[in-house]
Amino acid sequence: xxxxxxxxxxxxxxxxxxxxxxxxxxxxxxxxxxxxxxxxxxxxxxxxxxxxxxxxxxxxxxxxxxxxxxxxxxxxxxxxxxxxxxxxxxxxxxxxxxxxxxxxxxxxxxxxxxxxxxxxxxxxxxxxxxxxxxxxxxxxxxxxxxxxxxxxxxxxxxxxxxxxxxxxxxxxxxxxxxxxxxxxxxxxxxxxxxxxxxxxxxxxxxxxxxxxxxxxxxxx
Ligand SMILES: *Cc1c(COP(=O)(O)O)cnc(C)c1O
Numbered sequence: 233x234x235x236x237x238x239x240x241x242x243x244x245x246x247x248x249x250x251x252x253x254x255x256x257x258x259x260x261x262x263x264x265x266x267x268x269x270x271x272x273x274x275x276x277x278x279x280x281x282x283x284x285x286x287x288x289x290x291x292x293x294x295x296x297x298x299x300x301x302x303x304x305x306x307x308x309x310x311x312x313x314x315x316x317x318x319x320x321x322x323x324x325x326x327x328x329x330x331x332x333x334x335x336x337x338x339x340x341x342x343x344x345x346x347x348x349x350x351x352x353x354x355x356x357x358x359x360x361x362x363x364x365x366x367x368x369x370x371x372x373x374x375x376x377x378x379x380x381x382x383x384x385x386x387x388x389x390x391x392x393x394x395x396x397x398x399x400x401x402x403x404x405x406x407x408x409x410x411x412x413x414x415x416x417x418x419x420x421x422x423x424x425x426x427x428x429x430x431x432x433x434x435x436x437x438x439x440x441x442x443x444x445x446x447x448x449x450x451x452x
Contacts, residue, residue, distance in 0.1 A: 236264060237271035239448045243431070247442070251435045254298050254424075256445030258283065259452045262290045268448065269295065277319070277443050281307040288314055300384075300424075300443055302356045305329040312336065318343045319384040319424045319443070322356045324366055327378055334377035342381040344424055347406060349399040350388040357385070360406050367410060367418045375417075382422035382440070383407050387430055396430050400437035407438070 234242070240255070247253060254277040257265050265276065265287060274294060278284035279301025288297055296316040303320055312333035321327050321343045334341040345366060348357030358366070366372065367380060385403040387396040403425055411420045426434025428447035435442065446452060 233450070236267045236448060240268060240271050240273055243444060243447060246432055247435060251439055252441050254300070254441055254443045255448055256300065256427075256443050257287065257449065258301070258445065260449050262287055264449055265291055273448075275316075277445075281311050284315075285310050298441075298443075309333045309336075312339070312341065315341060317381070317422070319441075320344070320346045320356070321380075322346045322358055324369070324371070327366065328375060331375040331378045340377050340379055342422075343378050344382050344384040344422060345380060346384045347403055349385040349403050351390075351395075352388060363406070364410070364413070367413050372417060378417075380418045382420050382424065383410070384424035384441075386427070387425070387434075393430070393433060397433050397437060400425050400430075400434050400439070404438040 243253060252275060254275045255268050255273045256277040258279045269292060275296045275298060277298040277300040284297055297314060298317045298319060299311060299315050300319045303326055305326055308329045318330060318341060327343060330341055330343060345363045346357040347363055348359060383403060383406065387399040404423065407420050407423050414420060422440050423438055424441040424443060425439045426442035428444050431442035431444055
């Protein structure tokens with residue numbers, strides 16, 4: 233089996249420099265995260281707050297921690313002191329909570345709006361219309377401790393890569409159309425899409441952040 237370092241090197245080789253790799257470390261022990269760190273990985277993605285906090289405390293402080301999973305508002309306070317980017321904002325209520333906790337920590341937290349692009353019922357996210365409502369809301373200006381830096385999406389879990397590609401392309405179109413609404417607080421700079429099975433397609437369709445777990449660390 234190839235090592236974590238070999239997996240990282242292989243994936244990096246396929247990525248342009250505009251596409252950054254978020255190493256998804258969920259469920260993996262810190263020993264494996266350390267291995268990835270020693271191989272040069274600095275962007276780590278977790279989907280549970282407590283797990284991310286524990287790993288943040290155990291690992292070097294030059295790691296950027298990305299929250300990629302569905303968030304409950306009562307957990308936001310634990311990650312607010314250090315999280316670099318929240319990929320998974322799926323309600324205005326959550327954005328307000330992130331703002332409140334960011335303010336307590338004297339920080340501005342960058343967030344992506346998670347857009348629902350898959351066919352499956354189970355995935356969290358906003359519709360394009362709901363996301364547009366958030367970025368054009370008159371209430372947003374009062375939330376000075378968050379900024380919206382782009383969009384995130386997860387494609388359908390299917391072997392039909394044409395479906396996956398079409399979903400990524402749709403999200404990229406939304407991303408481009410939202411640029412018309414950019415202001416001090418809203419920029420469409422990061423497009424988070426692509427996982428182990430589809431990150432190369434996502435890159436071709438314009439992803440700036442791919443979230444790759446099992447292709448680095450093995451299956452969960
Ligand atoms: C687990 C997870 C990933 C990584 O999935 P892999 O298929 O292991 O690469 C990416 N994004 C999100 C939101 C995840 O929860």
